[in-house]
Amino acid sequence: MPDKTPAPQELIHFGTVGSPQTTPTSGTPAAVEHTRLLGLDHLEIAWVRSVTATDKTCAEIKAAANQYHVTLSIHAPYFINLNSQTAELMRNSDERLLKAARTGYLAGARDIVFHPGSYHEQPPEQVYERVKEKVIEIRDILRSEGVDVILRPETMGKTAVFGTLDELVQLAREVDGVLPCIDWAHLHARSGDGSFNGYDDFAATLQKVKDNLGDRGLKHLHCHLSGIEYTAKGEKRHIPLNQADILYRELMQALVDFEAAGVIAVEAPEPFHVSDCLTIQATYRHVLRGGELSGGDY
């Protein structure tokens, strides 16, 4: 009998940002169940306009996640800006992030993803210090309440907003309880000409995470991925993989080579929301198995 080599361990879990568009009924608990039926392992709940879930709904989401073994993250509202320019705007922004974290934690999520803020044409170093101050303040409030979450500022696709990879890696290195959400499409778009693309760029990014954050970063990655259209100023919009130039297979190869672990949440426009997620998951599995194909001879 030939030795049966065990299947390589899948270290990356895949899911959609927002309920899979094929979910037959509304509500997040149904989306969690449908995520499992699709063979996906994660759901990023998109509370991107506002956070309205009740305690009862949160309990239902948490129970569904436990029952179907689906991990959860939260995408906090878009209208968060840690560099808000008036006291009132800053207060509102703080409240949105705090509420997303508190409510998300109640629903069983650990990772709270948010868009960190705008430069408002101020020097990036100055904005960095402000963002750092704010994120420490928010983290301390949450910790004092026993809200045990990881704050995940996202790498941003437009050059006018705070959130380069270097800024977020530095922030994570300096602030406990903070890790980047690495949006690969945004990094690709932010290069302006799409030059951030391909194995060497992806591997260099993972190396940077490893060098600066160690296993805390590399074994707990939280990523976004999709096709993306861009201009010299960066991100224009998300597009389906079949219209995009991002070399996602090479990204999967880099993730496998680094033995990176964590989550990839896929943001693709309908009707490609679910199918792009499944394609990326299948590509990861294919690469993990050394690129071997099976079946297909009918």
Ligand SMILES: [Zn+2]
């Ligand atoms: Zn986002």
